[in-house]
Amino acid sequence: MFERPDVGERAVLVHIDFTAHDDAEDPGEFRELVTSAGVEPVATVTGNRKQPSPRFFVGEGKLDEIRDTVAAAEADVVLFNHALSPSQERNIERELQCRVLDRTGVILDIFAQRARTHEGKLQVELAQLEHMSTRLVRGWTHLERQKGGIGLRGPGETQLETDRRLLRERIKSIHKRLEKVRKQRNQGRRARRRADIPTLSLVGYTNAGKSTLFNRITTSSVYAADQLFATLDPTLRRLELPDVGPVVMADTVGFIRHLPHKLVEAFRATLEETTEANLLLHVVDAVDERRDDNIEQVESVLAEIGADEIPMLQVFNKIDLMDDFEPRIDRNGEGVPVRAWVSAVTGEGLELLFDAIVERLAEDVVHHFVRLGPVDGKLRALLHQADSVLSEHYCENGDTLLEVRLQNRDWLQLLSRAGVAEDSLRFEAPGL
Numbered sequence: 001m002f003e004r005p006d007v008g009e010r011a012v013l014v015h016i017d018f019t020a021h022d023d024a025e026d027p028g029e030f031r032e033l034v035t036s037a038g039v040e041p042v043a044t045v046t047g048n049r050k051q052p053s054p055r056f057f058v059g060e061g062k063l064d065e066i067r068d069t070v071a072a073a074e075a076d077v078v079l080f081n082h083a084l085s086p087s088q089e090r091n092i093e094r095e096l097q098c099r100v101l102d103r104t105g106v107i108l109d110i111f112a113q114r115a116r117t118h119e120g121k122l123q124v125e126l127a128q129l130e131h132m133s134t135r136l137v138r139g140w141t142h143l144e145r146q147k148g149g150i151g152l153r154g155p156g157e158t159q160l161e162t163d164r165r166l167l168r169e170r171i172k173s174i175h176k177r178l179e180k181v182r183k184q185r186n187q188g189r190r191a192r193r194r195a196d197i198p199t200l201s202l203v204g205y206t207n208a209g210k211s212t213l214f215n216r217i218t219t220s221s222v223y224a225a226d227q228l229f230a231t232l233d234p235t236l237r238r239l240e241l242p243d244v245g246p247v248v249m250a251d252t253v254g255f256i257r258h259l260p261h262k263l264v265e266a267f268r269a270t271l272e273e274t275t276e277a278n279l280l281l282h283v284v285d286a287v288d289e290r291r292d293d294n295i296e297q298v299e300s301v302l303a304e305i306g307a308d309e310i311p312m313l314q315v316f317n318k319i320d321l322m323d324d325f326e327p328r329i330d331r332n333g334e335g336v337p338v339r340a341w342v343s344a345v346t347g348e349g350l351e352l353l354f355d356a357i358v359e360r361l362a363e364d365v366v367h368h369f370v371r372l373g374p375v376d377g378k379l380r381a382l383l384h385q386a387d388s389v390l391s392e393h394y395c396e397n398g399d400t401l402l403e404v405r406l407q408n409r410d411w412l413q414l415l416s417r418a419g420v421a422e423d424s425l426r427f428e429a430p431g432l
Contacts, residue, residue: 012069013044015081016058018051026290029256030081030103032207037110042073056095057088067096079106104131107256119181126174133167197238198361199248201277203302205294206254208285209317213344214251217353241354244361245407250277255301275307279360286316286341313360314339315353320346329356336360367405371426374398379418386410401428 011034015027027044034041047062056063057080070078077099078092084102093100101109108131111124202210218237235251252274274280280302284295295314302308319325320343327349330339337356342349372380380400383389388406395401404411415422 009038009040010042010073010075011039011077011079012066012073012075013041013079013081014058014066015044015046016052016062017046017048019048025081025103027081029290030079030106033103033106033110033256034079037106037113039077039079042075043069045069052082052088055088055091057082057084057092063092063095070096070098077101079103119178122174122178122181126171126178129167129171129174133164133171197246197248198244198278199250199276200279200281200357200361201250201252201274202281202283203252203274203298203307204254204283204315205285205288205298206256208254208283208288208294209344210254210283211251213281213283213315213317213342214249216344216347216350218249241358241361244358244365245410247361250274255298274302275305275310277307277310279357280307280310280312281315281357282312283315283317285318287318287321311360313337313356316341317344319343319348327352362407365405366408366411367403368411369401369403369428371395371428372400372402376418376420379414379420382414382418386414 013027013030013034015025015030027046031041031044045062045066047058047065049059049062053059058066066078069075075098078096078101080100080102082102083104084092084100089100089102108124108128112128202214204210214235214237218239237249237251238246239249241247282295282298284291288294299308302310316339319327319341325341327341327343329337329352330341332338337359340349340353340356342353380402383402383404383406386406388404388410389402390405391403393401406414412422
């Protein structure tokens with residue numbers, strides 16, 4: 001058997017179009033994935049086929065072409081822009097005598113490079129181990145020489161079973177540790193709910209500009225780069241919004257077409273920040289030719305994690321790359337903001353974005369003109385203390401006419417603290 005290299009920096013990419021599959025992978029995006037993993041694509045082999053071959057995924061003629069390309073390009077690894085079964089990977093490796101990875105393996109490698117926090121590393125390791133558990137035999141091909149029979153049964157089978165048991169134990173241990181992380185996150189979310197602090201969650205296709213927008217809005221320094229999965233670990237920041245007050249903004253991992261299910265499961269603790277948000281900001285690369293497809297992919301993952309019912313505001317980013325395009329807000333038939341056009345790099349349209357966010361979060365804001373008598377001094381003081389008084393006029397009979405604007409929950413809390421029943425107040429129309 002061949003000796004598998006520890007590293008592979010030069011790669012041959014393989015992309016096959018299948019006529020029986022409508023939802024095909026994008027070869028351009030796969031090349032971006034490969035370069036994001038730090039690998040140099042030296043050649044690409046493409047082809048057409050009705051359906052995958054059960055043994056080699058590709059036909060034997062195409063396999064010969066890949067073998068010749070690997071030799072000519074002196075490549076270290078062959079990367080398939082598809083999901084391969086463990087037996088297909090093993091069969092192709094045996095024929096090509098070099099390492100073979102599928103699309104999921106490439107994504108896992110990128111995640112392993114980008115994880116920075118303890119939680120992120122645990123999540124990546126869990127996904128890697130679960131992916132590896134079905135491919136364990138590939139690392140022990142030197143133990144496959146035992147053919148059975150008396151005198152030929154060696155430690156191979158025992159070694160494989162030992163490694164499988166160790167993998168299962170490690171996976172179980174990581175699940176327990178991630179469950180502890182999940183409980184800690186739930187405590188933080190419960191504390192925010194008790195304090196009535198709304199949460200904004202940035203979601204979107206990878207490399208749409210989420211982290212750049214996050215940095216621009218929160219004046220943070222989260223790592224951002226023009227590459228896929230530049231940011232992996234979740235980041236939370238607090239900011240103040242007019243009429244809303246304090247909010248928490250979360251920057252989460254980017255999505256991608258056909259995101260492996262194991263990754264969705266492994267990152268469920270992180271993605272729960274999305275499922276618990278009050279408003280999702282779906283960041284879209286406005287100049288990407290695959291914009292509509294990317295939106296569908298993100299919405300598909302959101303449905304998978306149970307976040308498809310959360311209110312959403314689309315943020316079409318990178319308008320600085322569009323000709324003569326001005327920032328704007330698009331509204332639906334009811335006048336509710338549904339889309340904001342901005343540039344996270346230049347800051348164009350961010351004021352409009354803030355207005356749209358406030359309008360969406362402030363749907364529960366009350367705007368009253370209320371007449372208070374001398375006995376209502378405590379309520380008047382509390383309203384001023386909450387900085388919710390827009391204007392104040394004194395009447396000849398000693399009453400005070402206040403124009404107030406604040407969250408309905410805060411309004412009810414102040415009435416309770418002042419010991420005033422809402423139906424006992426005198427509300428007036430503007431201008432009276």
